[in-house]
Amino acid sequence: MSSPLNLKRFIFWILISCIFTNAYPQGTDVLMSKSYIPIDSVSGFLKLNRNTRLFYQQEWFKDKKFHSSYLDLSTTEIMERITRVVSCDYFLIDSLTIVIVPKQAGSYTSDPSSSGLVSIGDPMKYGQSSKAVLQGKVLNGKTGEPLAGAIVFVEKHNLGTTSGAKGVYSIELPVGENRLTLKYIGFENKYVNIKLLSDGSFDLELFESSVKLDEVQISAQQSDANVYRTQMSVMKFDTKALKELPLTLGEKDIIKSISLLPGIQSVGEFGTGFNVRGGGNDQNLILIEGAPVINSSHLFGLISILNANTVSNVTLMKAGIPASFGERSSSILSIDMGPENPERLKVKAGIGLINSSLNLETPLINKKASLILGGRSSYSNWLLHKIPDIDLINSSANFYDINGLLTVKLNPKNKIKLFGYLSQDDFSLSNSYIYDYSNLLGSARWTHNFSDRLSSDLLASYSQYDYSVAGVDTLKKYDAYQIKSQIKYRSLKWNLSYSLNNKHDFDLGWNAILYNVLPGTETPYGPESFVKYLTIAPEKALELALYLSDNITISDKLNMEVGIRYSHYSLLGPGNVNVYNNAPSLSIASIADTLSFSSNQRIKNYSGPEPRISFRYVLNSNSSLKLSYNRINQYINLVSNTSVATPSDVMKLSDTYLKPLTMDQLALGYYKNFFQNKIEASVEIYYKNLNNVLEYRDGAKILMNNQIETALLNARGYNYGLEFFIKKNYGKLNGWISYTYSRSLRKTESDAEADKINMNEAFPSNFDKPNNLVVIGNYQISRRWRFSGTFTYNTGRPVTLPELKYNYQDYHLIHYSDRNKYRLPDYHRLDLSITMDESLRIRKRWKGSWTLSVINLYGRKNAYSVYYQNDNPMEPDTYTSGSLYKMYIIGRPFPTLTYNLSF
């Protein structure tokens, strides 16, 4: 008989529990110290007070009662006490569901002999010391993939550790019998009884939980990993969480979802990339299977480059970035692809709002290998024509992408992954301009495990981004032109992970990156064009980095990760470098000489250390403090003079005049979980100091400028902020609230008049939006119906507005304010959706669901941009001359009805 599911009994015990609950505050000590209660009372108490359901057989607890003081203990301690008294075992379906089973059924050891105990170590050494080191790997039992961040602990001794990036764990325990508890979100908790004889190794396997998680459960790490993990400011999506991402225009969109997390913002409905803690779009290193992505968006930012169906893990790091990563200063977004089940053939197909997709997953070579192939193609013109811009209405846009991943397990110690990706976007603007851009990515990774303690990872990656724009007005054939640009990014990275003991986990390695940038080549378009060939000198550079880091367990409470990365950058020839005279500001007129450099000759070198250090101090079982500092040097920048990042923006390498961006970030965080991790909360504060951040002279000409250094400035930057995050993980109502207060300021420090922006006073960067609030809620109305909503608010982004107007000669001119003196109106939007599942039967192969969602429910006309218009002779009755206009993208409620099918 299974008692808790019995409604009458449930109500009865609720009433009993209510009595306890009501009595509790009045005389806890008296009542609890002298009472013995049956298991049903304990169950009722847990149900009522901790929302935890307990499953058990009534007859196991016949004539058994438990001291009421148990109720003062944590749920885990209660279960330990109960199972000790009754000789049962228990396991957690999730943190809110506990099942008590007979001792035999609860043997979760890999070796069922020895009465459920796994003996580890050399029997001959047993008793020689009181403690021994247990180490090994935590693995996904289905795929064999290492699980990073899994928690291994022994509650009895209050000892614990987390697995490293390669799944390696190491913990020092008293010799003898120990009960290991393993936790990792999305996976079933596991309990293993071991008998530790001496130092030894033992791999632990976890299996994915079959329990469906609630919708929109972004943070999918182990439920208290946020407290125990040393690294701060990390957001992870695993397979489970990715399935539950909010839909954007009927598609799961990882980039759009990321922008709902604290400290991360996007430019709006139509913009490429995202901004992390006041940093530019180019300050994010986006890696797909280790290959860097230059442009992460299709259709100028409407949807992201990623097909979420082929993605298995996403990790975003905003601070405390390990020494093994560098290159970009604001964040690292690492995306791994993987099959849903490497042992099964699976075909996925979909028709979305903007595109269709087809994905294939299949095992190969007796399941020693797996292959993923996927592709998408768009039919998005109709949507583009809805965007309220006259140029876009007369335009067309299409894209496709294909990707593949081959994973081969050569043997238990060697694994190879081969990845490839190709995307192409075509965009025709007003029938006069044709934009094309494409991403080509590839990587090869070889992982070799020398032992449980030592493993290496060799990664070769390639990324190529091509962009072209053609001005093809047939009535101006003499002026028809085409401009092409390209960036190639070749990277080789080798990492060695070594777990010395339970106190030291080392990572060391090197990273070499070869950049090739073709900033632009202008050619005549068509035989009648008089446009002359013009090439902006190509750039080539080599970045080398060495790094070493150690994750040190100082005590049970204090953990530290310290690392150093040393990067060296060389701008290589061939190339010409203008030498300017002693004029206060660089200008064409002040060019005194030009130096020529031959192929591969070093033109300019930069180098410097990039220290990293992170601390985690566990205050108690559910709260911790974390502190981190890191420096990152960035040698490549996006050169853009538009308010919104576009695919046409040019990447620029550091050179003689444009110095590398150096970012120092100090961050402090407090993390606390409530109600047995049911609610997690965090507060993070950060300060970033940026040196040599790219800014633009007033009226800078960016495109096809052979003296682009005359248009750019090295400025200072100051970003700081405070992020609050509270999230309810489970229950009928779940979701999160995120609030961020942040500033992102820039400042020039030049003595030259032409190089001063706002007279060298600090001014807001384009990404400065001080207040950002996100509220996401999901409510499970019934088993088949669920409701969710997302509300976002942020301060309007900075903007430069006209203040005065005047005549100069025959020109009607505008005097604009100081740069970014004003702001767009605040942005806020409410999206709602309701979903109905057709069938919940487990055996049913085809399962469908309907989702009705409404974007921008109350029709807020959020400003995308504000601009001054002198006149508009094409629409003389519509606009008066000399007025300011606000443009918005989605100005009314936008409903969509989506049908999903799984098979």
Added chain:
Amino acid sequence: MKYHPILILILVLAISACRELYVPDVISQDQALVVDGLVTNQNESYSVYVSWSVPFDSYKMSIPGTDGKVWVTDDLGNYYLFTDKGEGNYTSDPNDFRGMPGSSYTLHIEINRELYESGPQLLAVVPYERTIYGLVDREEVLETVGSITRRSFENVAKIYLDLKSQGGSLPRFRFDPIQIIESTYEVVDTLEEIIPPPDSKKNNSTGNPFNTSFLKDTPLPATAHFCWRTLYPEDQITTTSKVSSSEESIYEINQQLIGSFPVKRMIMARDTVNIDTIWYNEEILSFVTAVFDTTQSLVHHRFLILNEHQISEDAYQFYAGIKEQSSADGKIFDPLPAQLKGNIKCVSNPDKLAFGLFEVSSQKSSSYQYFPHIGSATVRIEPYEISIPDPEVGNVTGRPPSWWVY
């Protein structure tokens, strides 16, 4: 459980429009001084125009800067006072002041109890070579008839320069073109009675189809009209993208656009002639009037006066900013708006805003007659001495003015 979207039904209730008037709370000074001053090496009267800016949402565009005192000093300590001509226009005495190459000049303006200055501006001269040529092109124009505006296309003559300098660098330029058009025509009673155009092959002994000098001796009807007009197209400045260095010591700017002049159609104001539109037909070298009046044009001559100003880098940046701002139309890919940095400052109160430019440039003037030939891609250009007519726009009947070009 994995979900895959396979069918999406879209209910678009409404996606609308896109932009609306926006009135922000702008905090700024009420007005700023605007200066438009020019000193060259030409022996002429120089002008400085002074005005005041207005709030960006004002119905006015500017307010004349009257009752000020304007003077220029040079690096030798000379002082040149400008005369107030009213409406913010201050001019120099050509007998007293002429710009000299190699000298620096500073503009001073005293107005509303504040003193504004430009800082010293060098009048530099760098030798250079240049070639002028023209091409026929088609350009899109907006044509408004009543309340309807539509796009159309017209033929234009584009005049270009190739510039070259040896040794050192090529200076910045501002090109100030002036277009002069002469038309000779006769009013007839009905459209059907169009006088046949002169037979160029028959009457033109030069064999040059563009040479119409033979008309000088052709008796003209007593009802012949002679009208002329002077146009000031938009100034052009040299652009960085066309700068190239084919050899180490040679700096070139190729295909620098000077102006784009309509050749097929010319709008004539009713107050100058009783004709609205004249159509040009290059095939028979005649000018046939359009439907509004029954007129026949006999000769249509086009001239170009080109003033080439060598300007400083700061002045170039100022003009480049003007062009940038003028071309922005609020689209997604517009560059960020920027302040135009001139060279005028309020020295008595640095908090006061001042806009505009005191340009000191060496000027070279030349004039040409140009012959657009739509049948080919080129525009013939020949040097021709001509000055700006006085008055700049006018017409007479019967006998042409003494300076008339045949």
